[in-house]
Amino acid sequence: MVTLKKSRRRSTSSPTIAEVSALAGVSAMTVSRVINDEARVREETRTRVQDAIATLGYRPNAAAQQLAGGQLCRIALLYNNPSSAYLSELLVGVLDQAAQSGAELIVEQFGDSDVAKIAQTLVEQRIDGVILPPPLSDSEDLLRKLAQVELHAAIIATNRVHENCHSIALDDEAAAYAMTSYLIGKGHQQIGFIKGNSNQTATNQRSKGFQRALSDHGLVALEAHIADGDFSFKSGVVAAEKILKGDHLPTAIFASNDDMAAGVVATAHRFNLKVPEQLSVCGFDDTSMAVSTWPELTTIKQPVSSMARLAVDLLVKSISGRRDGDPFPTQNAMLDFELVERNSVSALLKMP
Amino acid sequence: MVTLKKSRRRSTSSPTIAEVSALAGVSAMTVSRVINDEARVREETRTRVQDAIATLGYRPNAAAQQLAGGQLCRIALLYNNPSSAYLSELLVGVLDQAAQSGAELIVEQFGDSDVAKIAQTLVEQRIDGVILPPPLSDSEDLLRKLAQVELHAAIIATNRVHENCHSIALDDEAAAYAMTSYLIGKGHQQIGFIKGNSNQTATNQRSKGFQRALSDHGLVALEAHIADGDFSFKSGVVAAEKILKGDHLPTAIFASNDDMAAGVVATAHRFNLKVPEQLSVCGFDDTSMAVSTWPELTTIKQPVSSMARLAVDLLVKSISGRRDGDPFPTQNAMLDFELVERNSVSALLKMP
DNA sequence: TCCGACAAAGATAGCGCTAACACAAAAGAT
DNA sequence: ATCTTTTGTGTTAGCGCTATCTTTGTCGGA
Numbered sequence: 001m002v003t004l005k006k007s008r009r010r011s012t013s014s015p016t017i018a019e020v021s022a023l024a025g026v027s028a029m030t031v032s033r034v035i036n037d038e039a040r041v042r043e044e045t046r047t048r049v050q051d052a053i054a055t056l057g058y059r060p061n062a063a064a065q066q067l068a069g070g071q072l073c074r075i076a077l078l079y080n081n082p083s084s085a086y087l088s089e090l091l092v093g094v095l096d097q098a099a100q101s102g103a104e105l106i107v108e109q110f111g112d113s114d115v116a117k118i119a120q121t122l123v124e125q126r127i128d129g130v131i132l133p134p135p136l137s138d139s140e141d142l143l144r145k146l147a148q149v150e151l152h153a154a155i156i157a158t159n160r161v162h163e164n165c166h167s168i169a170l171d172d173e174a175a176a177y178a179m180t181s182y183l184i185g186k187g188h189q190q191i192g193f194i195k196g197n198s199n200q201t202a203t204n205q206r207s208k209g210f211q212r213a214l215s216d217h218g219l220v221a222l223e224a225h226i227a228d229g230d231f232s233f234k235s236g237v238v239a240a241e242k243i244l245k246g247d248h249l250p251t252a253i254f255a256s257n258d259d260m261a262a263g264v265v266a267t268a269h270r271f272n273l274k275v276p277e278q279l280s281v282c283g284f285d286d287t288s289m290a291v292s293t294w295p296e297l298t299t300i301k302q303p304v305s306s307m308a309r310l311a312v313d314l315l316v317k318s319i320s321g322r323r324d325g326d327p328f329p330t331q332n333a334m335l336d337f338e339l340v341e342r343n344s345v346s347a348l349l350k351m352p
Numbered sequence: 353m354v355t356l357k358k359s360r361r362r363s364t365s366s367p368t369i370a371e372v373s374a375l376a377g378v379s380a381m382t383v384s385r386v387i388n389d390e391a392r393v394r395e396e397t398r399t400r401v402q403d404a405i406a407t408l409g410y411r412p413n414a415a416a417q418q419l420a421g422g423q424l425c426r427i428a429l430l431y432n433n434p435s436s437a438y439l440s441e442l443l444v445g446v447l448d449q450a451a452q453s454g455a456e457l458i459v460e461q462f463g464d465s466d467v468a469k470i471a472q473t474l475v476e477q478r479i480d481g482v483i484l485p486p487p488l489s490d491s492e493d494l495l496r497k498l499a500q501v502e503l504h505a506a507i508i509a510t511n512r513v514h515e516n517c518h519s520i521a522l523d524d525e526a527a528a529y530a531m532t533s534y535l536i537g538k539g540h541q542q543i544g545f546i547k548g549n550s551n552q553t554a555t556n557q558r559s560k561g562f563q564r565a566l567s568d569h570g571l572v573a574l575e576a577h578i579a580d581g582d583f584s585f586k587s588g589v590v591a592a593e594k595i596l597k598g599d600h601l602p603t604a605i606f607a608s609n610d611d612m613a614a615g616v617v618a619t620a621h622r623f624n625l626k627v628p629e630q631l632s633v634c635g636f637d638d639t640s641m642a643v644s645t646w647p648e649l650t651t652i653k654q655p656v657s658s659m660a661r662l663a664v665d666l667l668v669k670s671i672s673g674r675r676d677g678d679p680f681p682t683q684n685a686m687l688d689f690e691l692v693e694r695n696s697v698s699a700l701l702k703m704p
Numbered sequence: 705t706c707c708g709a710c711a712a713a714g715a716t717a718g719c720g721c722t723a724a725c726a727c728a729a730a731a732g733a734t
Numbered sequence: 735a736t737c738t739t740t741t742g743t744g745t746t747a748g749c750g751c752t753a754t755c756t757t758t759g760t761c762g763g764a
Contacts (some may be wrong), residue, residue: 028751029715030714035751036752062415067416091444096459233644266621292644370720378744381721382742383721393743394742
């Protein structure tokens with residue numbers, strides 16, 4: 001028989017598993033089994049328990065589950081580049097999944113302190129796994145150090161593949177190829193391109209996709225139409241100035257991310273070029289920046305928050321896998337992108 | 353004597369309070385007292401325990417603390433307007449403080465579902481308190497409903513004061529006054545102003561500050577130089593078009609937030625006005641948008657992440673206060689702002 | 705008929721920590 | 735000198751849940 005003892009310590013009226021089990025007329029263990037979706041519970045019993053849960057509005061106490069259930073995964077989200085549009089989407093995804101997976105989340109800015117020190121701090125904080133958004137995901141140095149201290153890691157939005165490191169990315173090359181083809185389809189033949197920061201793999205991929213699309217359509221990019229950038233708005237401005245100062249203007253510019261594309265648009269306006277009538281511009285990422293410019297940017301949408309979710313999921317799996325001596329293989333996920341059409345690209349009338 | 357029993361359930365080697373107490377030669381309770389910074393521990397004992405903690409690299413298990421310590425505060429951060437620059441700063445602050453205060457954080461997007469439904473969901477999720485950033489912080493409807501279901505709330509960046517609701521804001525009027533005075537100090541006499549969304553209190557405050565600064569300096573704003581907006585980039589564009597199409601141009605435009613200011617800058621460029629040489633522009637908030645425009649915006653810095661931290665802190669205090677039958681009074685905090693000078697404002701040569 | 709083999713549920717014993725009380729020693733109060 | 739207080743610490747008993755073991759059927763095969 002189950003007895004409900006009244007404790008002097010409980011004060012909230014949140015129902016506990018004991019109350020549910022009493023109502024359902026089963027043991028707490030059975031309720032636990034139902035909650036955790038284990039087999040070995042008769043269908044009828046399961047329903048009875050579920051009804052009891054529903055009537056009481058019971059929700060398991062996460063702290064207790066964790067304490068009893070054994071292992072806690074502590075996951076740190078390291079970030080560096082406060083490109084906040086990206087960060088906040090990331091955060092929302094990570095937070096959500098962490099709550100679902102019962103992982104503890106620590107969010108930390110990776111200042112300019114050296115890699116060894118970071119790794120040490122993480123170890124001291126007893127972090128089990130680390131999520132690295134760009135540009136951190138491309139820091140070989142950091143990754144090496146993390147591997148040294150046996151920390152699990154998930155790297156986001158990089159195409160580099162590491163042996164001991166989950167990676168979640170989209171096919172940057174294919175996306176850039178698609179965007180370039182789209183421009184070509186609109187009749188553009190003189191297309192400028194602004195590269196990203198050279199220490200991120202995405203930069204190369206996007207550049208490759210651009211070039212391949214061009215040559216697949218029998219076009220070539222003029223040297224003067226290609227410029228370097230570093231994914232910042234400012235670098236977009238500088239790059240656009242370089243390109244637009246030339247004698248021979250492109251009809252479209254494809255910037256490797258939205259911030260730079262916004263820089264291009266701003267610069268185009270300063271140069272008295274109407275966007276998109278005289279110059280089409282497109283970006284990449286679909287951050288909030290894409291709609292904070294006029295006209296709004298045609299761009300490639302990255303599923304950032306899904307990526308974040310997946311990162312947490314993979315980490316939790318591999319952390320608990322290692323603990324149980326049942327290693328979870330390293331995953332390299334490639335998610336789908338989407339081309340978002342807005343108003344920064346116009347069709348060019350083909351010359352006969 | 354303390355005995356360390358080896359359990360078959362423990363698998364991680366993370367040290368527990370028992371190990372610390374053994375090493376320090378005290379009881380677990382004393383260690384707990386040291387951890388929680390309670391009085392009634394001799395200085396010498398405290399040091400000994402702290403040393404033990406340090407040598408073992410002990411960190412308390414949050415789940416266990418919570419379970420034993422009684423009450424968990426579940427706090428929800430509701431958001432609506434994905435002005436991500438703002439959101440991510442908010443998130444970082446909230447997360448940090450939630451971890452420190454031992455509160456559980458749920459982040460939820462407040463779609464367009466009706467207020468009653470939201471409130472119900474929150475109750476079902478057994479949320480204790482809610483953080484409301486703008487524009488939610490100005491939704492009387494929502495606040496009323498929350499009060500009805502006895503949820504604690506902290507509203508951010510609104511000057512409205514509610515009886516049952518903590519509020520954290522900065523002095524919008526003073527800040528707008530300061531910015532306007534700054535412009536006047538630079539020699540501007542014809543200053544345009546773009547208002548924000550009329551359903552946010554900040555809008556009125558900022559507008560008032562602007563007007564007061566003007567009249568304190570013996571100036572008046574032309575009707576044609578004032579325009580409405582809704583805090584979005586696009587509305588900044590529209591408002592700027594309205595103002596700049598007029599016959600009599602202002603020498604400066606003060607937009608009620610950075611997004612709109614960015615819209616003004618973009619529009620100015622389209623109108624062939626050089627910023628800041630021909631038109632000075634300034635914003636408000638100092639979101640990342642402020643530096644994602646060219647030139648970078650002179651603006652008012654809101655301490656968003658401190659505000660977020662404070663919100664969590666107040667909520668936790670008032671939630672546990674109510675539980676202990678020791679009500680924590682409603683707070684209305686007013687934080688300091690800062691005028692950040694960048695390159696979007698130039699000094700005007702005074703006409704003799 | 706008896707003996708596994710397995711399925712379904714219960715009983716027990718913690719997870720790591722802290723509230724609440726207990727208690728000795730030291731410090732004041734009368 | 736005796737009776738409070740105060741101070742510093744230890745003891746006990748959980749917090750709400752689940753891992754693990756045990757028990758109780760149930761069914762099929764020998």
